[in-house]
Amino acid sequence: MGGPWMRSSMAASCLLLLLLGIVGGGVLRVHGQADNLGFISIDCGLLESASGYVDNGTKLSFVSDAGLIDAGTNYNMSAEYITRAMGRSFHNVRSFGGGASARNCYTLRSLVSGLKYLIRAKFMYGNYDGLNRAPVFDLHLGVNYWTTVNITDADTPVIVEVIAVVPGNSTQVCLVNTGSGTPFISSLDLRPLKNFLYPMANATQGLVLLARANFGPSDGKLIRFPDDPHDRIWFPMSKPTEWSEITTPLKVQNIDNDNFEAPSAVMQTAITPINASKPIEFFWDAEPSANDPAPGYICILHLSELQLLPPGASRQYFVTINGLLWYARGFSPQYLNSNAVFNSNANYGFHQYNVSLNATPNSTLPPILNGLEIFSVVPTAGVPTAAQDVSAIMAIRGKYQLKKNWMGDPCVPKIFAWNGLGCSYAVSIPPSVTGLNLSSSGLSGNLSSSFASLRGLQYLDLSRNNLTGKIPDTFSQLSSLTLLDLTGNHISGSISSGLLKRMQDGSLTLRYGSNPNLCTNSDSCQPPKKKKSSKVALYVAVPIVALLVIVLLSVLLLCMLRRRQGTTSRNSVRPPNKASIASSHSRVRNEHSSLPLDNRRFTYAELEAVTDGFRREIGKGGFGRVYLGTLEDNTQVAVKLRSDNSDQGVQEFLAEAQTLAKIHHKNLVSLIGYCKDREYMALVYEHMSEGALHERELEGEGTTRDV
Numbered sequence: 001m002g003g004p005w006m007r008s009s010m011a012a013s014c015l016l017l018l019l020l021g022i023v024g025g026g027v028l029r030v031h032g033q034a035d036n037l038g039f040i041s042i043d044c045g046l047l048e049s050a051s052g053y054v055d056n057g058t059k060l061s062f063v064s065d066a067g068l069i070d071a072g073t074n075y076n077m078s079a080e081y082i083t084r085a086m087g088r089s090f091h092n093v094r095s096f097g098g099g100a101s102a103r104n105c106y107t108l109r110s111l112v113s114g115l116k117y118l119i120r121a122k123f124m125y126g127n128y129d130g131l132n133r134a135p136v137f138d139l140h141l142g143v144n145y146w147t148t149v150n151i152t153d154a155d156t157p158v159i160v161e162v163i164a165v166v167p168g169n170s171t172q173v174c175l176v177n178t179g180s181g182t183p184f185i186s187s188l189d190l191r192p193l194k195n196f197l198y199p200m201a202n203a204t205q206g207l208v209l210l211a212r213a214n215f216g217p218s219d220g221k222l223i224r225f226p227d228d229p230h231d232r233i234w235f236p237m238s239k240p241t242e243w244s245e246i247t248t249p250l251k252v253q254n255i256d257n258d259n260f261e262a263p264s265a266v267m268q269t270a271i272t273p274i275n276a277s278k279p280i281e282f283f284w285d286a287e288p289s290a291n292d293p294a295p296g297y298i299c300i301l302h303l304s305e306l307q308l309l310p311p312g313a314s315r316q317y318f319v320t321i322n323g324l325l326w327y328a329r330g331f332s333p334q335y336l337n338s339n340a341v342f343n344s345n346a347n348y349g350f351h352q353y354n355v356s357l358n359a360t361p362n363s364t365l366p367p368i369l370n371g372l373e374i375f376s377v378v379p380t381a382g383v384p385t386a387a388q389d390v391s392a393i394m395a396i397r398g399k400y401q402l403k404k405n406w407m408g409d410p411c412v413p414k415i416f417a418w419n420g421l422g423c424s425y426a427v428s429i430p431p432s433v434t435g436l437n438l439s440s441s442g443l444s445g446n447l448s449s450s451f452a453s454l455r456g457l458q459y460l461d462l463s464r465n466n467l468t469g470k471i472p473d474t475f476s477q478l479s480s481l482t483l484l485d486l487t488g489n490h491i492s493g494s495i496s497s498g499l500l501k502r503m504q505d506g507s508l509t510l511r512y513g514s515n516p517n518l519c520t521n522s523d524s525c526q527p528p529k530k531k532k533s534s535k536v537a538l539y540v541a542v543p544i545v546a547l548l549v550i551v552l553l554s555v556l557l558l559c560m561l562r563r564r565q566g567t568t569s570r571n572s573v574r575p576p577n578k579a580s581i582a583s584s585h586s587r588v589r590n591e592h593s594s595l596p597l598d599n600r601r602f603t604y605a606e607l608e609a610v611t612d613g614f615r616r617e618i619g620k621g622g623f624g625r626v627y628l629g630t631l632e633d634n635t636q637v638a639v640k641l642r643s644d645n646s647d648q649g650v651q652e653f654l655a656e657a658q659t660l661a662k663i664h665h666k667n668l669v670s671l672i673g674y675c676k677d678r679e680y681m682a683l684v685y686e687h688m689s690e691g692a693l694h695e696r697e698l699e700g701e702g703t704t705r706d707v
Contacts, residue, residue, distance in 0.1 A: 039060060039189070039231065041055075042068065042187060042188040043062040043186075043187055044094040044187055045095075045185075046066075046074075047064065048064050048066035048067075052064065057087075059226065065094060069094070071096060071104045072094040073097070074093075074094055075128040076128065077090065077126030077128050078126055078127040078128060090124045090186050092128075093125075093128050093185060094185055096184065100178065102176070102177045103140070103177075105172040105175075106174075107170055108172070108188075109169070109170040113166065113167065113169050114165065115165070115166060116193040116197065116201060117193060118162075119162050119173065119189070120189040120190075121139065121187070122186045122188075124157040124158070125155075126155065128184065129182070134154065135151055135183060136150045137177055137178050139174065141172075141380070142172055142382070142384060144379065144382045146378065147162070149183075160209070161208070162209070163375075164206035165380070167203065167384070168387065173188060176416075191231050196259065197260060198259065198260065200298050200346075203381075204379065207377060207378075208375060208377075209375055210284065212233065212234055213373075214234040214265075214370075215371060216236075216238060216243075216245045216247060216370070217238065217247075218238045218240070222235060223263060229263070238271070243274065243280075249268070252267035252336050253338065255334075258338060259342075267302060267304045267370050267371065270370040271368070276365070277366075279317075279359070282372075283355065284297075292376070296376065296377045297346055297374060297376055299342060299347075300340055300373040302373070303341060304333050304370050305332075307335075309335075313365060314332065315366075316331065316362060317357050317358055317360060317366075317367035318358045320355070320356050320358070321356075326341060330362075346376075384409045385409050385423070385433070386431065388453055389432050389454055390410060393433060393454070396448050400442075400443045400444070402438075403442075404420065404441075406418045411425070420436060421433055421437075422434045432455075433456065434458045434480070435458055435459045435460075437461040439462070439463045439464055439465075439485070444465070444466040444467065445469075446470075447470075449472065451474075452477065455478065457480060458482055458483070462486055463511070465489055466489065467491055471518075472496075473497075473498045476496060476498030476499045477498070481508060482507065485511040486510070487512065487513050489514075491515045492518055494521065494525060495510070495512070495519065509605065509606055512525075513634060599671055599674060602677075602684060603677050604677040604678070604680040604682075607675055610631060611629040611639055618638065619638075622646065623640060623642055623646050624642045624646050624682075625640075625641055628687065629687075631672075637684050637685060639684050641681075642681040642682060669688055672685060
């Protein structure tokens with residue numbers, strides 16, 4: 001059996017799926033809810049108003065995909081491709097426009113975290129769009145690539161299937177536009193599996209189905225639920241010119257701890273070569289892709305002896321793949337018990353894989369083969385965004401009914417990160433949301449409490465919306481938050497003490513202009529005044545006590561000197577000015593560390609916000625450059641930032657700041673504040689848009705200024 005023959009036979013068998021659908025109606029369960037078997041069967045594109053239905057072949061119920069996705073458009077297949085015997089789930093599709101790189105995702109909920117699932121998607125183009133353009137697109141399972149769907153014509157169905165471990169209580173199936181046509185889908189199935197089945201599928205690796213065959217039957221019948229309790233679809237395989245069919249009416253039992261639980265209906269039929277001296281052979285070609293350039297494969301042979309062998313008869317054979325022996329000695333299947341021969345680790349590095357079943361020299365009977373499964377392995381180790389952040393951002397999306405195409409995981413893969421989100425990525429921890437820009441997004445209502453669940457949030461821009469209500473104090477508990485922009489809303493009330501404290505210590509910049517109902521009380525948005533009474537008393541008492549001590553010591557010393565005859569005051573005098581100089585130096589150092597000004601002290605982060613990242617330069621000089629900025633109350637300021645190569649040192653800067661703070665003149669702009677934040681130093685002046693006499697003082701000699 002050759003690879004091309006296998007693929008063409010599988011494609012022909014796929015057409016049988018179109019006949020699995022003489023259906024009956026009936027009101028069914030809620031959209032996307034699992035039945036009592038844990039099965040979810042979704043008819044994609046079925047109208048939300050339409051009742052679900054029961055498939056007569058499988059007795060499984062199908063529901064609409066409404067509620068599982070909020071994107072895409074429903075279409076009916078072209079009438080010329082619809083037949084009376086066709087399965088109902090192929091009659092309609094859901095199609096997803098949006099252009100290249102668009103991602104649209106179904107969310108399957110109420111799953112069991114850590115459980116293994118079989119997930120199957122079916123597609124039939126049927127020229128639903130009237131364009132006769134069969135598309136090619138990708139499927140993702142969660143944040144991981146699943147497979148590429150290649151639709152070859154209008155009337156051939158395509159089925160893709162993956163066995164994977166679901167890490168959470170939900171998973172997402174995403175259709176990704178790769179620029180080769182509009183993605184669409186006909187139906188989507190999910191089936192839970194026992195965790196010991198298919199041990200090659202684990203938390204880091206999934207199995208993508210390449211072929212699943214039932215050897216022997218010539219009636220063309222598919223095997224699936226209820227004959228297979230796991231609803232795997234087994235396609236019939238026969239080749240009368242080369243193979244003989246063996247059948248039994250007796251049930252074939254699964255062995256203890258069976259890793260695959262092949263159904264008895266599959267194991268009751270088998271093939272042997274017509275020429276007993278020849279092997280059973282088949283092959284398949286490797287199918288590399290851009291997403292999986294070096295695919296690895298798992299091959300599972302399902303084997304059972306269906307004939308009660310007479311004394312002296314034996315059936316024993318070797319199994320090889322590309323000439324490599326799977327077992328050191330021959331294999332003999334057990335009578336009416338299912339056995340499996342498989343490779344636990346994927347085979348890589350071949351363009352073609354040839355499997356051969358050859359009788360051993362001691363065997364009196366040819367080899368036998370009942371069933372076959374071939375999978376490619378796909379990595380599933382991609383780490384999704386932190387679950388708490390996903391829950392929070394989905395709650396925000398739902399509350400404000402955002403029209404953004406926020407589909408799939410918020411941060412992963414990076415190329416599909418949601419618009420307006422900033423994410424942090426680390427090797428050992430899940431990605432997290434660090435920034436959220438919802439400016440001019442049409443938000444209305446109060447501020448969602450879910451914002452406070454984004455614990456790693458560093459900036460939040462909610463400006464120019466229609467938000468109302470008060471500012472929650474929970475924002476002050478976001479320790480990483482450095483910028484909160486609420487400009488241009490309808491927020492009312494006052495600013496909480498927690499936020500005011502964060503603003504006062506410089507750890508948070510809060511922009512709240514153009515909120516007419518906010519801070520109507522002039523004191524409601526001011527930092528709490530420090531209690532000065534105890535400090536004032538201390539400042540007054542200490543100098544008085546020190547002065548009294550000095551006076552008493554001076555009197556005592558004078559009396560002692562007068563009593564001593566023959567001595568002069570010169571013998572006890574210290575070098576002039578030494579003590580006062582030391583005291584002066586100490587005082588200067590203290591002044592450097594804490595400048596005693598009444599003007600506002602800015603942090604460097606606040607200056608960045610005020611000047612929009614030092615974007616507009618309006619002057620420069622020996623001290624540094626001058627930038628235009630705007631305070632929270634829309635006051636324009638000039639920010640004079642000291643450069644690293646400035647001729648002016650730290651002491652000169654501090655001296656200038658102290659001097660300017662004391663000088664007030666009608667021809668000089670006022671000093672609004674200053675910045676002494678680590679190595680950063682700056683002065684903040686009132687800005688005169690038409691120029692003023694102070695500009696030369698502010699900018700220094702040699703300054704150039706835009707006019």
